[in-house]
Amino acid sequence: LKDGVVQEQETKRGSTVPNSDGTYHIWATIDVLPEDRDKYQCRVDHASLPQPGLFSWESQSNLIPIVAGVAVAVVAVIAALAGFAVWKSKQGNVPGRVRQRGAGGRQGLEGL
Known part of the structure; x- marks a missing residue:
């Protein structure tokens, strides 16, 4: 009709x-x-x-933008976490850097 x-x-x-x-x-x-x-x-x-x-006639909902947005957000969070983990692991391996141990503030290489 x-x-x-x-x-x-x-x-x-x-x-x-x-x-x-x-x-x-x-x-x-x-x-x-x-x-x-x-x-x-x-x-x-x-x-x-x-x-x-x-x-x-009922209009169809378009879920593609919602699914794409969620997928991009998930990938961004995973990339941020991976980047943070890499940065954190490299932070402890910087050559020439001396790390402090304990509350006394003594240097990592004692007796030099």
Whole structure:
């Protein structure tokens, strides 16, 4: 339905085909411009429904930017932790640097 009017000429229909559970289905499609999607509804009339169902177009949520953002954040945190670990390990191995031991402030190489 477009604005409540059936669009027979624009509708492409498929044949009745079986499902794996022994039931059957039929399909119908119509090409819709994104800016016109609020004008369209799908009417489903079936014996199992107490009354025909009228379904409006629902916009799809786009999770790709969210997933990409989380992935970039995780990679950034891992890179930062790896960089910190490398920096910390090299900090203790600087040539010519004398490390202090204990609270007395004595130098690492005693007796020189």
